[in-house]
Amino acid sequence: MNKDLFKNLKADAPAGLVVFLVAVPLCLGIALASGAPLFSGIIAGMVGGIIVTTFSGSSLGVSGPAAGLAVIVLAAIEDLGSFEIFLVAVVIAGVIQIILGILRAGIIGYYFPTSVIKGMLSAIGIIIFLKQIPHAFGYDADPEGDLGFVQADGENTFxxxxxxLDFITPGAVIISFVSLAILILWEQKFMKKVKIFQIIQGPLVVVILGIVFGKIFAGSNFEITNDHMVSIPVSDDFSGFIGQFSLPDFSAITNPEVWIIGITMAIVASLETLLCVEATDKLDPQKRVTPTNKELRAQGIGNIVSGLIGGLPVTQVIVRSSANIQSGGQTRMSALIHGILIFLAALAIPNVMNMIPLASLAAILLVVGYKLAKPALFKDMYKKGLLQFVPFVVTVLAIVFTDLLVGIGIGMAVAVFNILVTNLKNPYILKTTHDTADKHYQIALSEQVTFLNKAQILRELNKVPDGAELYIDASKTVFIEHDVLEIIADFKENAKYRNIDIKISPLNHLDLNGFTQSLEQLVVGTDEVQQISTAKQLKVITSIDK
Incomplete structure (x- = not known):
């Protein structure tokens, strides 16, 4: 781990605590929905927080057991007849992910348009919000972590x-509403100016008050029973704690079904991770870019370790990652802290954790869900035009009414259809010119630039070193899709931290497609452009024609 990570400990420690509080019930809920031992979810949470974070290049991403794999895991355990045999498939999935990372398959993540990624974030926010309402009212029939439309208890989200309404628990309702009031109060500007409230986080206050209320309500009509509490498996001593870990049964390594399940999990887990990486990078205030191939290798290492010690498969998870960002996390240290806290809680204080009402955690997740799906985001996407808004809305609806991967597929189909129609208008040519000796860099864009070009353009931008001058020539461009404009705007934001001077030519006759001022601020006047080192002083080192 980089020593610089400790510089942001003031921000990362509270964020890690919040993610820990959110992650524990999700780990348990996903294990329950997967038909696996409850402790296997805790193991996956530890591995995702400690092992994956150690090898990952993601600044704010948090890994753990994934809801999207629950159906696959449930069917796999039933088909294989043994959880220990299933663990072999988890190890195989990890090995395959490492191979995918070595083969640079991480580039796949860059081919998902921003409209679909933002639709995914909003849909996850809506699902989290809707799924937590029953928990807030004290009805916990559906386990935490079940994000599918058709639920494990036979009901659907709506x-x-x-x-x-037939199973409302008054004590849980009181805890939920008091907790929401505290969390909303903590978000107010006047609260953030008081130093003590900067140190003590609202979610921590909510959890402590939840425990206190639980004790006060004991024996009354408002009592919160164990069914409405966090339920970490409790061991009598350290040897009992160690006994909750499981070893894979490698005698089944030659079973073809084990390999099929392993390959399936590797593909699905990798896709979920890449989607989450793209979404997390969009949410990052500093607009840092995660090396996706490194992330695949880190996830592979994590799944090998998780499979070897009895854990569920892990991926990077948007619920934990977004909670990390919203809680002020700055570096990977917050994810590491969350993993260490899961380990310590399971080892030393499971009884204390089991006193936390699910209603308290529901209040925290309601706030997380709302922030991911704010009405302002829908308004902003509408202003950007139908090419952005239609795939966005379709993705939101498809994920809410199906599941993550099916919804993403439907959203992608709509986005690709839109772009294929647009591509009939103009050919695509991207030319990049560098003068590395003088640190003057130029990227010349063609007439038509779409989200299909994101990976290539991002690769060229990443070649620009710290302290350089970058001139983006869009003078011949008549159409740039929003995704590419956003990459440029994000790069500009990140350039502040790297001392990169970035300018773009006047956007003559360019269809901005409703893009905001963030790009327009990059534009410089004609006179200033003439003062920038131009192509006459530069040599072409790359030419990509499609």
Missing amino acids: SELINM
Whole structure:
């Protein structure tokens, strides 16, 4: 780990604590939905927080057991007849992910358009919000971490909201509303100016008050029973704690079904990770770019370790990652802290953790869900034009009414259809010129630039060193899709931290497609452009024609 990570400990430690509080019930819920031992979810949470973070290049991504794999895991354990045999498939999946990282398959993540990624974030926010409402009212029939439309308890996301009305727990309702009031109060500007409230985080106050209320309500009509509490498996001593870990049964390594399941999990887990990486990078205030191939290798190492010690498969997870960002996390240290806290809680204080009402955690997740799906985001996407808004809305609806991967596929189909129609208008040519000796860099864009060119353009931008001058020539460009404009705007934001001077030519006759001022601020006047080192002083080192 880089020593610089400790410089942001003031921000990372509280964020890691919040992610820990969010992650524990999700780890348990996903294990329950997967038909696996509850402790296997805790193991996956530890591995995702400690092992994956150690090898990852993601600044704010947090890994753990993934809801998207729950159905696959449930079917796999039933088909193989043994959890220990299933662990062999988890190890195989990890090995395959490492190979995918070595083969540079991480580039796949750059081919998902921003409209679909933002649709995914909003959909996850809506799902989190809807799924937590029953928990907030004290109805916990559906386990935490079940993000599918059709639930494990036979209900769906919306029918559960009606069904919960027959099972309201008054004590849980009181805890939820008090917790929400505290979290909203903590977000106010006047609270953030008081130093003590900068140190003590709202979610921590909510959890402590939840435990206190649980004790006060004991024996009354407002009592919160164990069914409505966090339920970490409790061991009597250290040897009992170690006994909860499982070893894979490698005698099944020659079973073809084990390999098929391993390959399936590797593909699905890698796709979920790449989607989450893209989404997390969009949420990052500093607009840092995660090396996706390194991330695949880190996830592979994590799955090998998780499989060897009895854990569920892991991926980078958007719920934990977004909670990390919203809580002020700055570096990988927050994810590492969350993993260490899961380990310590399971080892030393499971009884204390089991006193936390799920209603308290529901309040925290309701706030997380709302922030991911704010109405302002829908308005902003609408202003950017139908080419952005339609795939965005379709992705949101598809994920809410199906599941993550199916919804993403439907959103991608709509986005690709739109872009294929647009591509009939103009050919695509991207030319990049560098003068590395003088640190003057130029990227010349063609008439038509779409999200299909994101990976190539991002690769060229990443070649620009610290302290350089970058001139983007869009004078011949008549159409740039929003995704590329956003990459340029994000690069500009990141350039502040790297002392890169970035300018772009006047956008003559360019269809901005409703893009905001963030790009327009990059534009310089004609006179200033003439003062920039131009192509006459530069040599062409790359030419990509499609």
